Amino acid sequence: MALIPVQLAGRSYEVRVGTGLLYDLAVEAKPFLRKRYACIVADANARRSWGETVGRSLEAAGIAPRWYDVAPGEASKSWESLAGLTDWLLKQNVERGDHVFALGGGVVGDLTGFACAILKRGCGFVQLPTTLLAQVDSSVGGKTAINTSAGKNLVGAFHQPSLVLADLDTLSTLPSREVRAGYAEVLKYGVLGDNDFFEWLEDRAYSVLALQRQSLEEAVARSVRAKARIVAEDERETSGARALLNLGHTFGHALEAETGFSDKLLHGEAVALGMVLAARYSARQGLMGGEDAERVTRAVDAAGLPAEISALDLCCTGAALTAHMLHDKKMDAGSLPFVLLRGIGAAYLDGEVNLADVAAFLDEQLQAH
Structure with a gap:
């Protein structure tokens, strides 16, 4: 496994690249699991492929997964999707010290990261990128955004994740x-x-x-x-x-x-x-x-x-x-x-x-x- 630090003043975090990371999610992300449940925002396709793996890892550690599904595709990076997700996170009583997990590609990472940037003026999130593009690009660096009628990624925020787990096993399920x-x-x-x-x-x-x-x-x-x-x-x-x-x-x-x-x-x-x-x-x-x-x-x-x-x-x-x-x-x-x-x-x-x-x-x- 490769361990790559992203060095930022006072807010450094680690990107881990390897296999089996989702199978061991409860161990890999232990510092960011402080409650008996974890909120996971997931691309619907990614959840079908990896939801059971993620769920089993969390449940074995006594943590109940709470899922929020996002439809695949850029259309989900919208005002409507952002409102729906933030409302759901508030209903889950997400606090500023909590971490939300983003399972999927760049769309889910962008949407989740932006929601976490504005929720209660900022809560934490962990990236679980399941596409090659997300693993090498969008999951690293803290750019989060949605699309509007005026163009792509024009409304967003810089909000760094606390951890990125790039599990190479997930790429085997991609077209x-x-x-x-x-x-x-x-x-x-x-x-x-x-x-x-x-x-x-x-x-x-x-x-x-x-x-x-x-x-x-x-x-x-x-x-x-x-x-x-x-x-x-x-x-x-x-x-x-x-x-x-x-x-x-x-x-x-x-x-x-x-x-x-x-x-x-x-x-x-x-x-x-x-x-x-x-x-x-x-x-x-x-x-x-x-x-x-x-x-x-x-x-x-x-x-x-x-x-x-x-x-x-x-x-x-x-x-x-x-x-x-x-x-x-x-x-x-x-x-x-x-x-x-x-x-x-x-x-x-x-x-x-x-x-x-x-x-x-x-x-x-x-x-x-």
Whole structure:
């Protein structure tokens, strides 16, 4: 098992990456179980697969699980879902010193974390991520949010978990498409800041995607360590360091919006294609070599992720996609910073990108291939 500290002033916590963590939940999370019952907010699919395991562990320790099911999908990150969950937590008499458990992917983690951030002005929570994407990204770092009619993740709070238990066993119950979508975020850490890790993934993508234990644990642990370093440096995304984690997201969120935040394009798939576009745009601007951009494209394609906009069969223009970007929460004083690349492992934040030029670039991509 890998133990990875997230070092924050006075609020450090640990991410544990390994197998059997949910079977031993009552032991692993013992400091955060102070009552005879525990509130668990669960993705309905995750509960079907892992609810019995979690329940048995808690019950063996004399703790009764109290479940709150959340429907799978981004639609659950809504005002209505937030109100329903907070009302339920209040009925369970959750106190500020208690911890709520979030079992599932990023949707459940975001929703639960935000509810805990505002409940009685803040109570604790423990992340039990059951998707690869959540294990390497959303469960670490304290970003919590819901979606609104104006866009994705525009209402939220920074609220760090007290513990993250990334049980690799849970990934065996995921559809292969979900595993690939999560792998996009793993690949992102190599592209943005670790050329050695990117090369390692070029050689071992198959074994990671096949969930071979040794490669999988190393990939997840290296990803979490990378994010932990960045979060420790820039917890609230004020210095620009944490903004580098948005590599692929500005393009990706625009594509998600154009596809209606639907299953037509999963978040990880959007990030993967967004990384390809960021690399190609960087090469177009002369910031990095075309061969490096092609290596990013090949790595995305080799993982079975979308590497061309044409695969989405969109009926839109580059201007329509950039219009979505204007709703991005990273807008600052009317400008939108882009994460671009000077090479693989060398991302940087560019605050002077011309959106009209980005629209022209996207038109080229829409018409290509």
